[in-house]
Every structure is written in C-alpha cells, then in structure tokens.
Amino acid sequence: MTDTPRKLTDDPYGAAILIRRLVMEQGALYWRRYLVAFILMGVAAGATALSAYLLGEVINKAYVDRNVHGIAMLSIATIVIFTAKGAATYGHTVILSQISNAILARNQRQLFAKLMRESIGFFSDRHSSEFLARLSAGATSVTQVLSLLINAVGRDLLSLIALVTVMVIQDPFMALFGFLIAPPALLIIRKLVRRIKGLAHQQFTGNADILETMQESLQGIRTVKAFTLEDTMRARIDANIAAVQQTADKMAKVSNRSSPLMETLGGVAIASCLMYAGYRVVATGATPGQFFSFLTAFLLAYEPAKRLARLNIELNSSLVGARKLLEIIDAPASEPxxxxxxxxxxxxxxVEMRDVGxxxxxxxxxxxxxxxxxxxxxxxxxxxxxxxxxxxxxxxxxxxxxxxxxxxxxxxxxxxxxxxxxxxxxTAYVGQDVYLFRDTIRANIAFGKPGASDDEIIAAAKAAYAHDFIMSFPHGYDTPVGEHGAQLSGGQRQRIAIARALVKNAPxxxxxxxxxxxxxxxxxxxxxxxxxxxxxxxxxxxxxxxxxxxxxxxxxxxxxxxxxxxxxxxxxxxxxxxxxxxxxxxxxxxxxxxxxxxxx
The missing domain is CATH 3.40.50.300 (P-loop containing nucleotide triphosphate hydrolases)
Incomplete structure (x- = not known):
C-alpha cells in the first residue's frame, strides 16, 4: 500500500500554514502602518540604487568630461539622496518597532487570558516555567517572524530589485553572470532547514528547563538551604545550561554553514565581474563610470541577496517559538x-452534595x-x-x-x-497554604473585594485580629509582604487571608x-x-x-x-x-x- 502524499495543509503548524496565519491574523491588523513602512522602505531602496548609479556619473564627470560644475551638482544630489535615505530608514525602523511591540503585547495578553481560562487540572501536569517560556520566547518569536518577512520583502527585496535595475542598465551581461551564484546557494540553504527546526525545538525546551530549575530553587530556597542542596541544584542547572549551550553551538555551526560557500561564490562572481568590466574599459572603450556604477550596485546588492537566501533558515528558527505559543492559544479551554x-x-x-462521585x-x-x-x-x-x-x-x-x-x-x-x-x-476560601501576592498588605486584603474602601479594609483586618500587627510596621497597610508573603510569619499570613475573605463578605x-x-x-x-x-x-x-x-x-x-x-x-x-x-x-x-x- 502506497502512502498518501503529505499535503502542506496536513500540519496546521507547518511553516507555510503558520506564516500565512501570522500574516493574515496578526500582521493584517496593522496593514496601514505596514503600508507606510513599505513606502519608506521603497524610498530607502531607491536612494541606495540611485547613489550607486550617481557614482558612475561622478566618475565620468571627473575623469572623462572633466566637468567641475557637473560634479558639484551631483554632490548636492548625493547629499539630498542620503538625507532622504536616512529619514526613510529612521521612519520605517520606528514604525516596524512600534508594530512589533504592539503584536508582542497583544500575544502576551492573549496567552495570559487563555491561561486564566484553564482548569486546575490543566496546570497539574505542567510546570509553570513552561508558560513563562511560552509567554516570553513564543510571543517574541511571532514578532520576529513578521519582522523577518517585512524586512525581507520591503527592505531587502526592494533594495535588490532597485540595485539589479542599475546593474542591468549598466551592463546586462554582467548582471546575468552575477545571478549564477543564486541556485547553488539556495540548494545549500534548503538542506539546512530541517536540521535548524530540530535544534530550535531543543533550544526552546532547554531554556524552559533552565527556567524550571531556577524557579524551583528560588521558590524553595528555605528547603535548599536547610537540606544543603546548593551543590545539587547547582549541578542540575549546570547540566541544563550545558545542554542549551551545546545546542546553541550546534545551531551556530549549522545556521552559518552556508556562509563560507556563499562568500566564496560571491568572491568568484565579483572577481569575474571585475575582470570582465576591466577588460571592457581597457579593450572596448567602455566608460569607467559604468564600471564603477555596476560594481557599486553589485556590492550593495550582495548583502540583501545573502539575507534573502538565509530567510528560510531564520524563519524556521523563529517559527518554533511561535508554534509553541499558538499551541496553547489554539487548544480548547479546559475551563470554557x-x-x-x-x-x-x-x-x-x-449547600448539598448528592451522590457525588x-x-x-x-x-x-x-x-x-x-x-x-x-x-x-x-x-x-x-x-x-x-x-x-x-x-x-x-x-x-x-x-x-x-x-x-x-x-x-x-x-x-x-x-x-x-x-x-x-x-x-x-464563596470565600482560606487554605492552609496561604498565597499572598507580591504587593502591599492593603492590596492583598483588597483582592477579596476589588475597589474596597480603606474603611472596609481596616474593618476586615480588625475582625481578623490583624490590625495591631499591621500598624506595628513602619508603613502600616502599605507594607510590602514580599514574594508569597515571605516577610510575614505564618500566623500573620493566615490573618491577612482571613481579612481578605472577610472583606469579600461572601455567604x-x-x-x-x-x-x-x-x-x-x-x-x-x-x-x-x-x-x-x-x-x-x-x-x-x-x-x-x-x-x-x-x-x-x-x-x-x-x-x-x-x-x-x-x-x-x-x-x-x-x-x-x-x-x-x-x-x-x-x-x-x-x-x-x-x-x-x-x-x-
């Protein structure tokens, strides 16, 4: 029996589907601002190409025509072009950063809101550090994916098109020759993508393990100290860090494996162009300005072309975090x-329980x-x-x-x-293990009734026999309780919890x-x-x-x-x-x- 060919749509978190979803669901929300950024990127790309073109004209005015006035005019034009490029670059960089910040904030809110809709059973099988990793790395990865796409299309692709246009204008044959480095470079990149996916996943889980060990060690610092577990916890986190470091080293090797060959191919292309262009100037009488203009455009086009060639690697690395975020957001809420x-x-x-199992x-x-x-x-x-x-x-x-x-x-x-x-x-609940938030005593009591007045808070504290010890602190009700209420004794924490239940006034x-x-x-x-x-x-x-x-x-x-x-x-x-x-x-x-x- 032959296997059915796997379609791109079979995996809802496949690269193509995931990229389309991020663009349509998140990027599309800011399309107007993206449009402005694209226009500014186009201005910057045009300015870059025009500066390469003008360089040839300057060379010709200086060494062929010997025209000082023409050189002066081109110099002024160069100032205008670079000023426009600087302003456009500043504008689109700020706009894209603001969009990224908005998307990051939106995803962080969305993930936290989803976690608040999950049941206790959902969290019992997971460590809280996993969600910290998804909240930070996952939300950041979404913005990285969109930024890579926008910069690839708006900055690199537009710049490449503009510079290639200059190259074709100056010498179509040399431009065609320069493109010969693209196919082997793309073939190399394609073979690296699958390896990148696996390493990126290992990095994410390894970083989550580091967060887990760090969080448990700090939250259980009393137990760590009491049982002299410092060396044990240090060994555990050293192992986690070493694993992540090893994976990161592999990632560095794999993701940059294409660089030597691409640089070599680029060097061959540039050297060939130099030889051919030099021959044309010497043997056929081509103007040196044409030669310099083409060479400048070619060199300027090399970096955006290299970034576009590596785009698939960068995307697949960032998509791992985005996938981890969306897996939680997409899953049906266990407490709908x-x-x-x-x-x-x-x-x-x-209250009645009847035959409850x-x-x-x-x-x-x-x-x-x-x-x-x-x-x-x-x-x-x-x-x-x-x-x-x-x-x-x-x-x-x-x-x-x-x-x-x-x-x-x-x-x-x-x-x-x-x-x-x-x-x-x-209902009002008070447990043996009281949880106080890292805030003031006043705020922790008021959590029982958001918006509670000071009179209500004080009345609840008095009824809970907490008012006297609260007022013994220099800052009274504004005294910070520390993480998990660590700055209070067990009895004090319990009475704060009871005051919190009292202010709620639940039946x-x-x-x-x-x-x-x-x-x-x-x-x-x-x-x-x-x-x-x-x-x-x-x-x-x-x-x-x-x-x-x-x-x-x-x-x-x-x-x-x-x-x-x-x-x-x-x-x-x-x-x-x-x-x-x-x-x-x-x-x-x-x-x-x-x-x-x-x-x-």
Missing amino acids: DDSDKPALRLSEAR FAYRTDEPVLKNMSFVAEPGKVTALVGPSGGGKSTVLSLLLRLYEVRSGTITIDGQPIADVSRQSLRQQ IILLDEATAALDSESERLVQAAIDHLCQNRTTIVIAHRLHTITHADAILVVEGGEIVERGRHDDLLQRNGRYASFFRLQQHNATPLAPQAAAV
Whole structure:
C-alpha cells in the first residue's frame, strides 16, 4: 500500500500554514502602518540604487568630461539622496518597532487570558516555567517572524530589485553572470532547514528547563538551604545550561554553514565581474563610470541577496517559538467561558452534595457517592485521614474540577448550571497554604473585594485580629509582604487571608486546614478571626486539629471517599467510633488513625 502524499495543509503548524496565519491574523491588523513602512522602505531602496548609479556619473564627470560644475551638482544630489535615505530608514525602523511591540503585547495578553481560562487540572501536569517560556520566547518569536518577512520583502527585496535595475542598465551581461551564484546557494540553504527546526525545538525546551530549575530553587530556597542542596541544584542547572549551550553551538555551526560557500561564490562572481568590466574599459572603450556604477550596485546588492537566501533558515528558527505559543492559544479551554449561564442566586446558602462521585484519574475514585447537607448559617466540619477526599470536596464546590457523577446544589440550584464567576463570587476560601501576592498588605486584603474602601479594609483586618500587627510596621497597610508573603510569619499570613475573605463578605465560607501549621498562640488568634468570619455564614471546614471544630453543628468523618460517621462532637464521642478514636489519639499526642497517614 502506497502512502498518501503529505499535503502542506496536513500540519496546521507547518511553516507555510503558520506564516500565512501570522500574516493574515496578526500582521493584517496593522496593514496601514505596514503600508507606510513599505513606502519608506521603497524610498530607502531607491536612494541606495540611485547613489550607486550617481557614482558612475561622478566618475565620468571627473575623469572623462572633466566637468567641475557637473560634479558639484551631483554632490548636492548625493547629499539630498542620503538625507532622504536616512529619514526613510529612521521612519520605517520606528514604525516596524512600534508594530512589533504592539503584536508582542497583544500575544502576551492573549496567552495570559487563555491561561486564566484553564482548569486546575490543566496546570497539574505542567510546570509553570513552561508558560513563562511560552509567554516570553513564543510571543517574541511571532514578532520576529513578521519582522523577518517585512524586512525581507520591503527592505531587502526592494533594495535588490532597485540595485539589479542599475546593474542591468549598466551592463546586462554582467548582471546575468552575477545571478549564477543564486541556485547553488539556495540548494545549500534548503538542506539546512530541517536540521535548524530540530535544534530550535531543543533550544526552546532547554531554556524552559533552565527556567524550571531556577524557579524551583528560588521558590524553595528555605528547603535548599536547610537540606544543603546548593551543590545539587547547582549541578542540575549546570547540566541544563550545558545542554542549551551545546545546542546553541550546534545551531551556530549549522545556521552559518552556508556562509563560507556563499562568500566564496560571491568572491568568484565579483572577481569575474571585475575582470570582465576591466577588460571592457581597457579593450572596448567602455566608460569607467559604468564600471564603477555596476560594481557599486553589485556590492550593495550582495548583502540583501545573502539575507534573502538565509530567510528560510531564520524563519524556521523563529517559527518554533511561535508554534509553541499558538499551541496553547489554539487548544480548547479546559475551563470554557460560561458567562452565558444564569448567575447563582442565594436565599439561604444551603449547600448539598448528592451522590457525588469523582476521580482525578480513571479507575481511581476519590469520592464515592458522597452525600451531605451544609445547613445555612452553620458550620459543617470534614475530618479524617489524608487522601480521604476532604480537599477534593472544596475543589468541587468551587468548580475547580467538575463532578463525574451526582450533583452539587446551592439553594436547589445545580452549580453546574450557573456561571463559575457567580459561584465563586458567593464563596470565600482560606487554605492552609496561604498565597499572598507580591504587593502591599492593603492590596492583598483588597483582592477579596476589588475597589474596597480603606474603611472596609481596616474593618476586615480588625475582625481578623490583624490590625495591631499591621500598624506595628513602619508603613502600616502599605507594607510590602514580599514574594508569597515571605516577610510575614505564618500566623500573620493566615490573618491577612482571613481579612481578605472577610472583606469579600461572601455567604459561603470554605476553610481548608486554616490553623494546621500554626503554633498555639497564632492558632488562638487565627481561630478567633475564623469565628468572626463564620458568623451567620454557611461554613464548610476541613480540620486536622479536632479541638478547633468541637463547636461545629455537624461533623463528617471522611475515609476512602465516603462519609463513615456524622453527627455533633458529643454524639460522636459517645458512639466511640472512628471520630472518638481520632479525638482521643490527638488528646494523647499520638498519630491519628494509625496506621494511616495524618490528616491533611
């Protein structure tokens, strides 16, 4: 069976299709400005060709006609020509730079907006450094591709046409001879393109690996220092850098492999033209101006011709980054826009899970037909061993993941039938691992309610028992928190997070081990802040320290994705089941629910 011939359109990210797409989708947006740049490039190309032509006239006026007045006039014309060329070059360079900056910004915004429409599951299989690489290198590559095309057509091709015109005018035979170097040069370039593609891909992935190691080392610097991993991380990044350096060296060799032969071919062509032109001047009486004009045009045409010959190499190298960017942008969003769905309307904020099943991976269920009700204005606590599915419950309530079976309703409305934004606007989440943005304390609290007034921010901070320690800083609420809140203690970060949830004033509160990693004093303050937060709100809390949820209206013991016990604290102790065992073991500072791992 013979293979079907592969068409250019079979690969949506093939070079031809990708170039056409970039031109039509991105370059076409700025066609008016490109047109102005083309006109200016034409002026510059014409000026270059005219200067080569005038050089022959100057030679003739000086050495043949001996015409001083003619030389003076041509000199003035030369000044005008070069001034026009300089102005045109400046104009089209600035315009193209501005277009490139606009396209770069547009692609960066587009990629970031697409990432914001992806689900948590999308990011769980990838490292964040990959997206940094795609955002920087990918977006830059798009502008490089368009700039290469525009400069190739507008600057190099127009200049080459204008200069070839001068060459043909001065001596058609020599012009034809000069073109003989093009076919072998193009044949060499064609053989290098496939190798360039592979090396460019290796460079991109290698740079992403460097970013990954750098990011992990800096974000985990405490762990690196504590475990004396400096040499280990240094060895890892040295290996990444060495791999990229090796690939870059190969790229340099391959991409420039054509240069020696092209230079040799160019030298042969120039030498042949010199010999032929010299013979014509000496033997046939041709004017020296014609000789110099042709030679100048030929030499000036050599560089744009060489750039055009290498265009395919440069394009394929840059297209790798553009391809990486568009692969993310083109892929269907894993969390598609659902703003057309009705908004969640709350009356009581009654949350119900009914026969909910969920699995992160096929055949590995995390929740098995789980059902419970979180009553309005009350506290429902989830306790149990690690891996039981407690945190998954909160993720499903926020629709960070979608249930596989069953339904989750709030006031009788299936959350799958309402917009995610309206659902998340009605909930406030505080986790064990608090994330603070690299900004001020004021800004981090205000993230809970964009546009919150200073009075609202301060009131929330006071309710979270954070106002006093905030005001102890020299800059108060304008104190920077550092990356991930590194300039604050764990308890301080937790109280900022609670203030952020308080200022949001959401009717549903989700707490995931909010005090698990704190010392006793910090826990006391944070717990007091949580009590403020939960007042008259429907609260679902995951607890490791059971004494923090003894007041809960309902306690659910979750094991293996199922609720094995439910009731209030005193009732569960009287039953002497799993909860009672768990509680007594904690009271004696033993490992809970042995031999299973400690609760998350």
